[in-house]
Amino acid sequence: MSGQDPFEAGMATRKAVLGEAHVARAEAARDDFDGPFQDLITRGAWGGVWARDTISRRERSMITIALLAALGHDEELAMHCRATARTGASREDVCEALLHVAIYAGVPAANRAIRIARAAFAEIETPQDGPGGDKP
Incomplete structure (x- = not known):
């Protein structure tokens, strides 16, 4: 920079x-x-x-996902889960980050975040119709 x-x-x-x-x-x-x-x-x-x-974008991605999950910022969480396709953070990385959320911010927050992450990952695995999709 x-x-x-x-x-x-x-x-x-x-x-x-x-x-x-x-x-x-x-x-x-x-x-x-x-x-x-x-x-x-x-x-x-x-x-x-x-x-x-x-720090790497992968690390920033994991930190961001954990913070958004802990704070309940669902739309931003989904967006950053989709962004892992570009940051290098894997599903396993996100899972680890959400395990930390469960311990340090609460099981309900992690449970909600897991549901959102699962849907976001399914979305990036599904081909987008037409131009403008977020697939990398």
């Missing part, structure tokens, strides 16, 4: 992790109301944290 603009680095990382189609849909839906939020997450989350090379 050294020397690169945080927005540019964030957009490149966001596309690499979530997929070109996902980012294109988010950008197409952008308006005056959520534009500042989109800029914030692109610069902060994607350009400031995810673009760092201190």
Whole structure:
């Protein structure tokens, strides 16, 4: 990330992790109301944290999935489970992360997250109809 603009680095990382189609849909839906939020997450989350090379994308993916599961952020959890196809985190990695969630954040949180992860993995294994699918 050294020397690169945080927005540019964030957009490149966001596309690499979530997929070109996902980012294109988010950008197409952008308006005056959520534009500042989109800029914030692109610069902060994607350009400031995810673009760092201190730990791998696989490790960031597992940490993110565990945190989202523990906090009950279901839509974001599903999105990040689908993103494992691009981050290198395996199903086994996600399972391990969710075992930690069960111990440290509670069995109900992990149980819900396992259900969401299972559905997200099934979704990326099913061919998408037409252009714009999130399959890598």
